[in-house]
Amino acid sequence: MSDLKGKVVLVNFWATWCPPCRAEIPSMERAWSKLKEGGIAMLAIHVGGDTNNIWAFLSEFNVTFPVLIDKSSSVSKAWQTIGLPTTYIADGQGRKALRAIGGREWDHADLIASIFALRS
Amino acid sequence: MTRVLHITMLVLACSMSASAASAQTSSTRKLDRDGLKLELGPLASDQVRAFFLGRGFPTKDVEHIVTTGCVFRSAIGSAHLNPGDPDVTVTLTQWRITSAGGGTMAPRTRAEWDVDWKARFVEEDAATAFYWSLFPTEQTFAPTDYNWGFLSFGLAPGARFNLDLNWRSSGLPYTARMEGLECGK
Numbered sequence: 660m661s662d663l664k665g666k667v668v669l670v671n672f673w674a675t676w677c678p679p680c681r682a683e684i685p686s687m688e689r690a691w692s693k694l695k696e697g698g699i700a701m702l703a704i705h706v707g708g709d710t711n712n713i714w715a716f717l718s719e720f721n722v723t724f725p726v727l728i729d730k731s732s733s734v735s736k737a738w739q740t741i742g743l744p745t746t747y748i749a750d751g752q753g754r755k756a757l758r759a760i761g762g763r764e765w766d767h768a769d770l771i772a773s774i775f776a777l778r779s
Numbered sequence: 780m781t782r783v784l785h786i787t788m789l790v791l792a793c794s795m796s797a798s799a800a801s802a803q804t805s806s807t808r809k810l811d812r813d814g815l816k817l818e819l820g821p822l823a824s825d826q827v828r829a830f831f832l833g834r835g836f837p838t839k840d841v842e843h844i845v846t847t848g849c850v851f852r853s854a855i856g857s858a859h860l861n862p863g864d865p866d867v868t869v870t871l872t873q874w875r876i877t878s879a880g881g882g883t884m885a886p887r888t889r890a891e892w893d894v895d896w897k898a899r900f901v902e903e904d905a906a907t908a909f910y911w912s913l914f915p916t917e918q919t920f921a922p923t924d925y926n927w928g929f930l931s932f933g934l935a936p937g938a939r940f941n942l943d944l945n946w947r948s949s950g951l952p953y954t955a956r957m958e959g960l961e962c963g964k
Contacts, residue, residue, distance in 0.1 A: 709908070730907075732910070742915050742927075760924035
């Protein structure tokens, strides 16, 4: 995260075996194409180390945004995440400006606009 | 950030076999009032086996879940849709299960199951998957938020029970009773 200092960052906690996580991934990929052009960073953090299934899943859905693995859940818990999926939008100061518990349609225009609004 | 709960339940249903999903329809319970939206239904023993074997649990530990867990799928969240509407808080330790024999207890929590997994030397990946697949012990939902997860009522397959559940919204407590629930077989 320190490499992303000053940027608005979308951080999504998910798992391959979590149905609403799986449901929102395609919209997240569509959103990523818009967000990266707008200077927004994105990190999807898989909770648990189910490595083989993770890469197969990402390949199946043609995911291109960065994915990290939180094998021990320590990062997820440090972010005070208690359910999956949970997504935070951190502003340029590293503060959690938005939080969504449960899946969303991330490429919805209203959501994209609310994320872009954090750049100012 | 609008999203309706029934989409989640549709996804959950689609993740199971067609026959299992149709078999669950009659036993699915729903609640939508005073800020809370909830849907739950029992998992059959074979569904529990399939899910947790797929998460890396050894067979003997999967059977421990099957025989003692009484696992229900659930989606629980805020029925509120507008920013500024009150939050809704659910605390599972305040729920009460009354079994046919008259005993009363709370749902089994992540922390309680974690004690089992440590005692049974279950691998970290499997225990981690179990932790995150179980509904959080306490969670507060802003408008449009929802969560999915398994509930564990700590009874044997086929056991019948009543569930007294409660939640808080706008600082006020609310209660509801679901009668005649049955653990999957």
